[in-house]
Each structure stands twice: as C-alpha cells, then as structure tokens.
Amino acid sequence: MIDVSCFAGAGPLVASRWSTPESVEALLRGEGVTRAAVSPMAGLFGSEPHANDELASLSFFFRLVPVVDPRWPDLAARLDRYRSQGCTAVRISPGSHGYRAADARELKQACGALGMTLVLQMRVADQRNLPADLVLGQVDAADAVALAAAAPAVPMVVAGARAGELHTILGAAPESVLADVSLAEEPDVLRRAVAAHGAHRLLIGTHAPFLTPAAARQKLTAARLTPADRAAVGSGNAERLGF
Amino acid sequence: MPVTAVIDAHVHLGSGFLPWRTDDLAADLVATSAEQGIGRLLVSTLGTSSLLAHPSPDELREANEITAAAVARFPDTLAGVVYLSPEHPRESLDELARHVADGPFVGVKLWIAMRANDIRLDPLVERMCELAVPLLQHAWYKTVDGTPDESTPADVAVLAGRHPDLQIQMAHLGGAGRRGVADIAPYPNIVVDTSGGDPVLGEVDHAVAELGAERVLFGSDAPIRDPATALSKVLGSGLSEHERRLVLRENALRLYRRLAGT
Numbered sequence: 001m002i003d004v005s006c007f008a009g010a011g012p013l014v015a016s017r018w019s020t021p022e023s024v025e026a027l028l029r030g031e032g033v034t035r036a037a038v039s040p041m042a043g044l045f046g047s048e049p050h051a052n053d054e055l056a057s058l059s060f061f062f063r064l065v066p067v068v069d070p071r072w073p074d075l076a077a078r079l080d081r082y083r084s085q086g087c088t089a090v091r092i093s094p095g096s097h098g099y100r101a102a103d104a105r106e107l108k109q110a111c112g113a114l115g116m117t118l119v120l121q122m123r124v125a126d127q128r129n130l131p132a133d134l135v136l137g138q139v140d141a142a143d144a145v146a147l148a149a150a151a152p153a154v155p156m157v158v159a160g161a162r163a164g165e166l167h168t169i170l171g172a173a174p175e176s177v178l179a180d181v182s183l184a185e186e187p188d189v190l191r192r193a194v195a196a197h198g199a200h201r202l203l204i205g206t207h208a209p210f211l212t213p214a215a216a217r218q219k220l221t222a223a224r225l226t227p228a229d230r231a232a233v234g235s236g237n238a239e240r241l242g243f
Numbered sequence: 244m245p246v247t248a249v250i251d252a253h254v255h256l257g258s259g260f261l262p263w264r265t266d267d268l269a270a271d272l273v274a275t276s277a278e279q280g281i282g283r284l285l286v287s288t289l290g291t292s293s294l295l296a297h298p299s300p301d302e303l304r305e306a307n308e309i310t311a312a313a314v315a316r317f318p319d320t321l322a323g324v325v326y327l328s329p330e331h332p333r334e335s336l337d338e339l340a341r342h343v344a345d346g347p348f349v350g351v352k353l354w355i356a357m358r359a360n361d362i363r364l365d366p367l368v369e370r371m372c373e374l375a376v377p378l379l380q381h382a383w384y385k386t387v388d389g390t391p392d393e394s395t396p397a398d399v400a401v402l403a404g405r406h407p408d409l410q411i412q413m414a415h416l417g418g419a420g421r422r423g424v425a426d427i428a429p430y431p432n433i434v435v436d437t438s439g440g441d442p443v444l445g446e447v448d449h450a451v452a453e454l455g456a457e458r459v460l461f462g463s464d465a466p467i468r469d470p471a472t473a474l475s476k477v478l479g480s481g482l483s484e485h486e487r488r489l490v491l492r493e494n495a496l497r498l499y500r501r502l503a504g505t
Contacts, residue, residue: 015445027444031479126440128385129420183441185469187263187275208444214479215442215472222279222471 001220002238003033003213005119005159005180005205008062009041009054012134013125018209025061028206031213034235036062036206037119037243039091043067044124045136047097049078063243065089065119069097070107079110088242089117089157095137096124102143105150112154117241120144122160123183125210141168148173155241159205163189170197178237180205181219190223190233199229203237250283250495250502251276251470253379253414253438253462256313257288257306260466269313272465273320279470281463283502285495286310287324287352287379296355296390300334303327307338314347322502323348324379328356329364336370343376349501350412352379359394360401368406377410377498383418383439396423403430410498414462415439416450417476424453434498436462437476437490447480447490456486460494 006028008021017023021038028036038058042051044067052066066082068075068090082090090111094101101120111118123138130136141161145168148156152174159179161169163186166179170193179197181190182205193202204220206213220234254272262268264275269286276284288306289295295302306326314323325342327335342348351371357363359380371378380402382394396419403411410432413419417439419426427433437447437459450459463473477490496502 018444126417127387128383128389129418129440130386132386185441185472187271187466187469189469189472192263207441210441210444212442212444212475212479215475218471218475218478219469222469224278 001032001034001204001217002235002243003028003036003206003208003216004157004203004238004243005182006036006038006208007041007044007210008038009051011041011045014041014209021055021058021062024209025059027208028213029061031206031217033206033213035243037065037089038062039065039067043091044093044096044121052082063088065091067091067093068107070104071099075107076110079114079116083114083116087116089119091119091121091159093121093124094143095122095139098137100143101139102146102150104147108147108154108156109151112151117155117157119157119159120147122158122165124160141165144169145172148177152176157203157241160207166193167196170201175201177201178203178241182207182211182216188222190219191225194223194225194229194233199225199232200237202233204234249279249281249461249474249491250285251281251463251465252285252412252460252495252499253436254284254286254465255289255467256286256309257290257294259290259293268466269317269321273317276465276470279474281470282320283322283495284320285322285324285350285499286313287326289326289352289354296392297330298326298328298356300331303331303334303338307342310348311342311346322499324350324352326352326354327367329353329361329367330356332363332366335367339367339370339374343374349499350377350379354381355390355393357392358398360398364402368402368409372406372408375500377412379412379414381415382413382423383415384420384423385418396426399433400426400430403427403433407432412436412460412498415464416446416459417441417443421449424450428453431458434458434460434494436460438462438464438468438473442472442476442479444479447476447482451480451482451486451490456482456489457494459490460498461491
C-alpha cells in the first residue's frame, strides 16, 4: 500500500512521539504501507519555505512532497529546486495559509511544465474539535473544482476531502484529478467511490499522524475490490503519479 | 474474537439517511456491519424525515416506531434504543413504558433537546434507574457548529453525579477530547463510546489509560460514519487483546443487560 498523504515533524494536534519521520515510518509500516509521500507538518501551520528543509534527509520509505505557497516571490526557483531534488509533487494548503485554491492556477501550470503533480490539501482536521485560537480554514468543493478545471492536463490530487466533497469534485473535475480517501467517510466509502468514479481516480492517504493509518487499511480491505481495482487504488495509481 | 462478535453501541436509523446498497437502510446497516464482524447494533432513530433536535411527541413516537419495525425485522442483530425528549416528559415516560418496560428495547437515547445537567431530565432518569436501563447521552466540546442545548462532557458529569445509579454511555469520545475524558473520569457510572469524528491517532489509547478499558466501548455512529473506519480507532490502538475484547463487546454486554435476553 502506498500512502500519498502523511506528515512528519512537530506541530499542534499530534503527540510528540509521532513527530519524527522514523516514528511515522514505523507507524505506517505497521499497517502495511510500503512507501509514503510525506510533507512537513510545519508547512501546514505556517507558510515558511524552510519547513521543507527540515525533511531534507529522509529514508527511502518516504517521498518528500514540499508544501508551497503560490504567493512566494521565489516560487519558480523553489519549484525548480524541488524538482531537481527528485520531488514529483508539491502540496498546497490554502485553507490554513489563507488564500483561495483557485489562486494556485499558475502554480498548477508550472507544476505541469516540470512534470509534477499538485496536491491540494482540503483541510487539516475537524473544525469542530480545533482549539478556538487555532485558525485552520478549509477549502470548499467549488474552489477545488475551479482549480481542477485550470490546466486540466496537469495531474492533481485532492487530499482530505469529505465524502460529499469527493463525489462533487471527482464528478466535476477532469480525469487528471484524483482523490485520496483519508478524510472521506460514509458506509462502504471506498467501494462507493470506486463504483461512482472508477478505481483509476482514487488513492490511499492515511493523513497520519493526525489519524491512525489503520483507517486507510480498513477502508481498502472493507471495499472488497477486484484484484485489479485494489492494486490500482492501493498502489498503482500512486506509482503512476510518481509517488 | 469470532466474526460477528463485535457490538456497535451507537447506530442510527431513519429516513434522514439514505441507504447505499439497496433501498433498505436497516438491511444495509446490517450487511455492511456484518462484513466487519459487527454482529449486534444498538439502534435509535432521531427523527423521521430528518434528525429532529426538538421532536414533538408525535415525532418521537414515529421515530421510535421506525426503530421498533427494524428491530422486529432483524431481531438477532438490531437492539432498540428509545429516543426521548425531556421537553415532553409525560409522553417520553409513555414511550419508555411502551418500548422498554413493556417492550424489547435495551436503552434510552437523549440528544440535543436539553443539556444533560438540566434538572428537567430527572423524572426520566429516575424511571430509567428503576428499569435499570442505560442512557446514551450525546455530548461534544465543539468550537464551531454547536447548538445552544447541546451537552458537553461536563454537563454529563453533573448528571452522573446527581444520579449515581444511572448508567450512562456518553457518546463521542472523538468530540469529548482529552478535556472531556478528564471531566468524566471521577464518575464510574459513565462510559464513553468511541464514536465522534475522524479516527484520531491515540484517542482510544488515551481514554483507556485514563478511564480503564472497562469504561470505553465501541460505537460507530453509522450511517453518519463508516463502521470499518470506526473500527480502526480500536484496531489501530495499542490495546491488549483483553482490552480490545472489553471495548468491542464485553463492556456493551455488561452495560446493556437486556441485550443478553434479546
């Protein structure tokens, strides 16, 4: 199983014992994850480029997905640098950074020019349970669809959508847009998503260490997919995107 | 633990939820849960066409009839939990008599019509104690999207202190958080169910460490949530096999004594 969405580093909401890449790797391996696309935890809560440097030395288990902000003045140079370092995707978190996802249209185009995938983080956590003074906005489905429609040939991954959002976005977006099921939940969630949108558009994301990665394994197992569909969702689609 | 041994102590019915496999919500809940090894579901209906925070007496009766009809169709799997409202004490006592004293239901559900610390709950609670039937009480610490009459774990703690003979299943560990666990810790007549929100890493381990495994029991809140994902909260925890058995089955059997006879 390839995890396309996890995080490492210190930050609010997660106990310190799960803050290191080593501890996250052990957690994920314990649930059958063989490779993981990881972003810096600090990149979700702040918009500083140096957050990506904190994960400069990772084990072969991980693929670094830097968190970027389309408003950075040196964004083009940073994208070139990340690509030259072997990164195949970058993540944006408009909700926690305070801009609209659709404002990342030019970034998406730039990702396409570099052969990179753009990962759109819809949210970090359940808004109802956040401390009142921790401001972490969310991306709404319409905004995600607007970004999906821009540069439609460029691959894009929607991470952290709720089930209803997932159906709305994949129903409206071009085939180049895939979604993980990390924060999507409804009975038979993955089976229904595959039936509605096809296995080729779905990915496994754990959202660890915010969530237990056992949830991703449970979703994949419970879906009772055909071997081909299970392989596509569990790892094939992620490999196709370079994760 | 054998397949079908898990008891899900927090499940809902009602036409406010759409079925996903067939045109039959109860059948879909039974089928999806069975695939996960969940063999008993404690079900309540919080409204007919939608979830009703302040149901009228007629709406309460109609909601409970939905539960009763489903339990009659799946008596080996579903066990009824009667929905009451302290805004309508006389009619709620009638419903309690109909479905618990004279019927097969195993528990009582109170949602968000009134905060759990309100003394207007007392007539209902006193009858629950006489019948030795547990209360499934909604609770959550919400930063946003709360409602004025919605209980917090602190409210539930007040209720438990006022009625030490009342056995309470406080809903939504995921909404209680660490503060909620601390609130209820001094009250041995409160257990917390594992429902509420996303499968947050470490949540169940913390509750078991603070309350003991005997005071945590599995609930999914299906069909609002996914039974398989809800189970991951327990399966992904560091609990021992003995603790898992308590959380997934034994605690529910101990709390809901009528389950053994249904």
